[in-house]
Amino acid sequence: MKARVEKVFGHLDPKPEALLLANSVEPHLDGSFFYLFDVPSGLFEGSTAVAYPDGNLDVLSSPLEATSAHLAAKTDRHLTVHVPTSREEGDALLHKLLDSKGSVGLNYQELTHQQFLKFEKMFPSARWVDASTAIKRARVTKDAEELGRLQKAADIGSAVAREIPGMLQEGMTELALATEMNYRMMKHGASGPSFSTIVGFGPNGAEPHYFAAGRKLQSGDSMVCDFGAFYRRYASDITRSFHFGKRDDEMKKVHELVEEAQQAALAVLRPGVPGKDVHNAAAKVIDASPYKGRFMHGLGHSIGLNVHDGWGMNQLVEEPIEEGMAITIEPGIYLAGHGGVRIEDDVVVTKDGYRFLTTAPREYLEVSA
Numbered sequence: 001m002k003a004r005v006e007k008v009f010g011h012l013d014p015k016p017e018a019l020l021l022a023n024s025v026e027p028h029l030d031g032s033f034f035y036l037f038d039v040p041s042g043l044f045e046g047s048t049a050v051a052y053p054d055g056n057l058d059v060l061s062s063p064l065e066a067t068s069a070h071l072a073a074k075t076d077r078h079l080t081v082h083v084p085t086s087r088e089e090g091d092a093l094l095h096k097l098l099d100s101k102g103s104v105g106l107n108y109q110e111l112t113h114q115q116f117l118k119f120e121k122m123f124p125s126a127r128w129v130d131a132s133t134a135i136k137r138a139r140v141t142k143d144a145e146e147l148g149r150l151q152k153a154a155d156i157g158s159a160v161a162r163e164i165p166g167m168l169q170e171g172m173t174e175l176a177l178a179t180e181m182n183y184r185m186m187k188h189g190a191s192g193p194s195f196s197t198i199v200g201f202g203p204n205g206a207e208p209h210y211f212a213a214g215r216k217l218q219s220g221d222s223m224v225c226d227f228g229a230f231y232r233r234y235a236s237d238i239t240r241s242f243h244f245g246k247r248d249d250e251m252k253k254v255h256e257l258v259e260e261a262q263q264a265a266l267a268v269l270r271p272g273v274p275g276k277d278v279h280n281a282a283a284k285v286i287d288a289s290p291y292k293g294r295f296m297h298g299l300g301h302s303i304g305l306n307v308h309d310g311w312g313m314n315q316l317v318e319e320p321i322e323e324g325m326a327i328t329i330e331p332g333i334y335l336a337g338h339g340g341v342r343i344e345d346d347v348v349v350t351k352d353g354y355r356f357l358t359t360a361p362r363e364y365l366e367v368s369a
């Protein structure tokens with residue numbers, strides 16, 4: 001996509017003569033390949049892309065996705081798709097495209113070391129340039145197409161979040177609930193979950209990045225459900241916390257505090273504000289409560305082609321918020337041995353503030369056993 005290629009080069013100074021992106025084998029695929037080459041489906045293992053400062057793009061596609069690749073080229077006159085039928089043919093083509101280039105940008109953050117060694121051997125006189133920061137800067141603010149897909153991914157997450165209370169049954173395992181959530185996301189149009197669905201019942205909710213496992217739902221359990229959908233490669237990421245059965249006054253209070261912390265962060269969120277100020281606004285609410293120190297992670301992160309899309313927001317981030325960023329706002333309080341509460345929403349930063357992508361209710365919900 002010409003505009004995206006130019007956006008990346010716009011962040012490079014001095015500009016290399018070409019940018020070379022390479023996918024290895026899943027999970028070592030470079031999201032930036034799909035940022036420049038907008039093809040909605042396919043793995044593209046072993047495929048490469050060469051982009052130029054004038055906005056043109058050559059893609060060397062694996063034959064396994066040739067149909068999708070050719071289809072994408074039909075609607076993009078700045079894109080040329082090649083489908084080499086052997087490794088030798090692919091390498092010869094890369095030589096043809098890059099032998100004349102002195103400086104070549106690489107995505108140091110995503111390229112495998114093995115692939116780098118191969119390129120070093122193929123192009124011994126190339127001057128390699130680390131393009132990873134420029135790529136990250138380009139990707140962190142979204143264009144209209146990206147925002148449309150993020151909204152759809154968020155709509156799917158919100159729809160499933162609304163359905164969770166109706167799925168709960170005493171004795172069901174975390175895995176059973178996660179399975180149902182994943183199924184519903186795909187039923188609503190997702191190509192799959194955007195990461196391993198987190199369902200933590202009772203004390204398991206106190207571990208922020210827990211994976212669903214075998215604990216059975218009991219009356220009196222709080223629960224953290226953190227999940228997201230991929231829609232045409234773009235991710236959503238939403239967390240809702242519920243309570244099942246017998247009342248728990250402490251968890252209710254904790255939930256109210258987390259809601260307050262999220263509101264405090266949203267109240268300062270606008271372009272120009274350093275990321276750390278948004279984090280600190282939420283942390284201040286929690287640190288002024290008896291739960292000081294129990295908010296143990298950054299407030300959020302950028303979302304896009306990956307669920308953690310390269311830009312985090314915590315107490316150290318000086319970089320200002322920019323219009324067009326898509327980020328999560330996800331404060332939480334974690335009580336080891338008891339349970340956790342996290343409320344996570346996806347938002348887009350607008351000229352004056354933000355708008356929600358995720359819309360499911362955020363209030364404390366007690367579901368009867």
Ligand code: GLY
Pocket residue numbers: 195226227237330344
């Ligand atoms: N889904 C993991 C997180 O919220 O960062």
Ligand code: MN
Pocket residue numbers: 226227237238239344
């Ligand atoms: Mn999440």
Ligand code: MN
Pocket residue numbers: 237300301328330344
């Ligand atoms: Mn998140």
